[in-house]
Amino acid sequence: MASPLPVTLLLRRHQARAAPTMLSFIPASTETRCSTPHCTPTTPGRPMWMCGLITQMRVLILVWVTWIAAGDKIMVQNSLHHNISELTHQGHSATALRHPRGHSATTQSEEEDWNESLGRMLARVVKREMRHCNLVVAYDSGYDSHQVLQPLLALPNPRQVVEVHTVADLLRVEWVSMGCRGFLLLLSRPTPLLTLSETRPLLWDYRGRYLCVLPSRGDLEELAGSLKGRKTEHLVGVIKGTSPGTWQVYVNQLYRGGQLVGRVAIWRGRRFISGGVIYRDRVADLKGTTLKAVTFEWAPSVFYYRDVDGSVLFRYGTDIGVLDTIARVMNFTVRYEEPPEGERWGREEENGTWSGMMGRLSRNEVDIGLVDLYVTHVRIAILDYTTPYDSELSCFMARTEPPLPRWQSLAFPFQATTWMAIAVGLVVAGPVLALLARGSALCGEEETSLQSLDVSWYYALGLHCCEAQVRIPRMQSTRVFVATLWIYTIILTIVYSTNLTAFLLVTKLPATIETIKDLYASGLEVSGVGKFYGDALGSASDPYLKSLQKKFRAYGDAAEIFPRVLSGSAVMIQNSPFLEFVAATRFATRGQSRMRLMKECFAPFSIALAVQRHSPLKQNFDKIIGWANNAGLPRYFFLRSLRLYRQNEEVAEEGVTALTVEHLQGIFFILILGMFLSGLSFILEQVVG
Structure with a gap:
């Protein structure tokens, strides 16, 4: 009744x-x-x-x-x-x-009270919280009343007014624009809005301010739980209260688990009798909720500290440090998950879907992705990047070529031309000394032995070898030449012995590939984890880099590439911190690594976190990462991670290097050569004699 x-x-x-x-x-x-x-x-x-x-x-x-x-x-x-x-x-x-006439008037009066109250509330909210916003007013026949619409039309805000009958009417709304946008959706039949909320993801302003007047709380919850509602930070719903002129105001509860909406205010007549400010930053404090992040072990961005049974106790690294900082500021916890085995970052399949980390983000299965993520235009269509917090070069890692034989180190102190000059000087010094001694003998008494060509050569060779000579020239001209020869050989032997010590301790490497042009000419395979770097090479402007795409081969894991690099049949392309870390830790022995980085790199990439497309987390993430960059925290996290890694891993102590037979093999070769020549001379002497 x-x-x-x-x-x-x-x-x-x-x-x-x-x-x-x-x-x-x-x-x-x-x-x-x-x-x-x-x-x-x-x-x-x-x-x-x-x-x-x-x-x-x-x-x-x-x-x-x-x-x-x-x-x-x-x-x-x-x-x-x-x-x-x-x-x-x-x-x-x-x-x-009379009763029948009184009943009809009562229903009409209550509706007038509700409509008049609603019009006042909408005008109040716009004036207070959408003062500088462009408005979209969408209504259906249930709210086609001058009491509701007139207060809105009297406001100075630029606006678009749309009468809604079907979903097609909502498609006429200008959903994308610059600046602040306010959407007043007054729908007694919410089916068109609920249909749009699950389709056409680009037709929606995820940063806009929505005020939706719907028939029931169930409709509000369905809208808040929709594909678009879950990513809209400022989504406000209004439903009728229990008494005439009363309206209840609800907001969506982002990242709150099962509760989709919560009441924040009540409007009665001309004012809010509870609550008031509707559009607040409700993502800045997530009140301890749990967010899911996908990552995997990739040093030095992400390290795993494992127990003896292999289980992960905790994670650390540059990327982990950045996310932990954000979690402390925004008051949430992180639950880490990993992509399927072998998929890592993932790639685009033939059917248009993505695998790995990218696939889980594009399907909204996780909230955050992190591990050395490059900011590229290829992935922008399926996810959003935060503000970058680091940058890296793309480099090539090749094997360290085997050093030259140690016995060759005796010749390394001088170049070939220098050795030729020394040999000429030695050959000339003997005859010159013999001629001077013979000439001096004509003018006076001179050492008889120096007048012999054989003795003069031995005399000059002894000086070159720093061997003291007991025969002293008697004539002044011969003494001047011998003194000059002493100074020459002293300087020569000091320089040689000094350089020889260095070459005995440091191995000399052969000529290696150092530039992209050299790599192209070598014909080696270019190996990488996934197809990302293959696409990067193909989009390069440098002709040599672009040509390397034909030699690129993708692998599922870096462990599959290392043996090919060590065998000298391939080089690995990856970001420079990863390659430097691998070369210095996994393939180093007594300070010498079997891997090295080529000198020429290319394509610096920015490193950032990844979130879902249109995620409401991005704005606050960007703000906190900006603070972290200004404080230098990413570099601090990197250095701290390396220190912690060294503490956890066994690092061999490097001391003074003792010379081994390998270092001195050259002198043994000379000894053996001398013995062979002496024996050969002895045989010739016996035959001739």
Whole structure:
């Protein structure tokens, strides 16, 4: 049964009715007069019995109004209907109190109160929280009322007004624009909006401010749990309250588990009786909720600290440090997961889907992705990147070529031309010394042995070998030449012995590939983890880099590439920190690594975290990463991770290097050569003799 009219409206309408007429069946000759304040004996034509009847009727009306205020509708209506029928049967006009007409007026009045209250609330919210926003007002026939729309149309905000009948009407809305956007969606039939919320992901302003007036809380929850609702930070819903003019205001609860919406305010008549500010930053403090992040071990970005049984105790590294900082500021915890085995970052399949980390982010299965993620235009269509916090070069790692034989180190101190000059000097020094000694003998007495060519050569060779000579020239000219020869050989032997010490301790490497041009000319395979670097080479502007794409081969794991690099049949392409870390830790022995980085690198890439496409986390993530960059935290996390890694791993102590037979093999070769030549000379002497 419909509720009766409000008390004030009933009384106002009753007073507007015509005055009661005389009851024709009452005798006019009756002399009895009433003595009540409402009917005095001086009132002409008012007998006493009529005054009593009027008084009773007024009492009945007051009782009816009192019972309506108390809420006892059924009893009051039945009682009044009976009494009014009796009075009408006696000739009184009681049309203003008939039930059917009163029921229709009551429903219309309540709707007017709700609409008027809603119009005031919408105007208040726009003035206070969308003052500088462009508006979109979308309504259907349920809210096609001047009481609702007129306050909005009177606002100075630029706006687009759309009447909604089907989803096609919502497609006409300008969903994408620069600056602040406010969307007032007034829909008594929410089906078009709920359909749009699950389709066409690009037709939605995920940063806009939404105020949706819908029939029920269930509709609000369905909208908040939709594909677009889960990624819209400022999504506000309004439904009717229990009393006329009352509206309940709800907001979506992002990252709160099962609860999709929560009530934040109540509007009644002209003001909020609870709450007030609707559009707050509700992502800045996630109140300890758990977010899922996908990562895998990839030093030095992400390290795993494992127990003896191989289980992961905790993670650390540059990327982990950045995410932990964000988690502390925004008050959430992280649950780490890994991509399927062998997929790592993932790649785009032939059917358009993505595998690995990228696939899980594109399917909204996880909230965050991290591990040395390059910012590239290829992935922008399926995810969003945060502000970069690091940058890296793409380099090539090749094997360290085997050093030259140690015995060759005896010749390394001088170049070939230097050795030729020394040999010429030695050959010339012997005859010059012999000629000077013979010439000096003509003018005076000179050492007889120096006049022999054989002895002079041995004399000069002894000086080159720092061997003291007991024969001293007697003539001045010969002494000057010998003194000059002493100075020459002293300097020569000191320089040689000094360089020889260095070359005995440091291995000399052969000529290696150092430039991209050399790599292209070598014909070696270029190996990488996944197809990312193959695409990067193909998009390069350098012709040599572009040509390397034909030699690129993708592998599922770096461990498959290392043997090929060590065998010299391939080089590995990857970011420089990873290659430097691998070369220095996995393939180093006593400070010497079997892997090395080529000198020429290419394509610096920015490193960032990845979040879901249109994720509401991005804005706050960007802000905190900016603070971390200004404080130098990424570099601090990198150095701290390396220190922790060295503490956890066994690192061999490097001391003074002792010379081995390998270092001195050259002198043994000379000894063996000398023995062979001596034996050969002895045989020749015996044969000739």
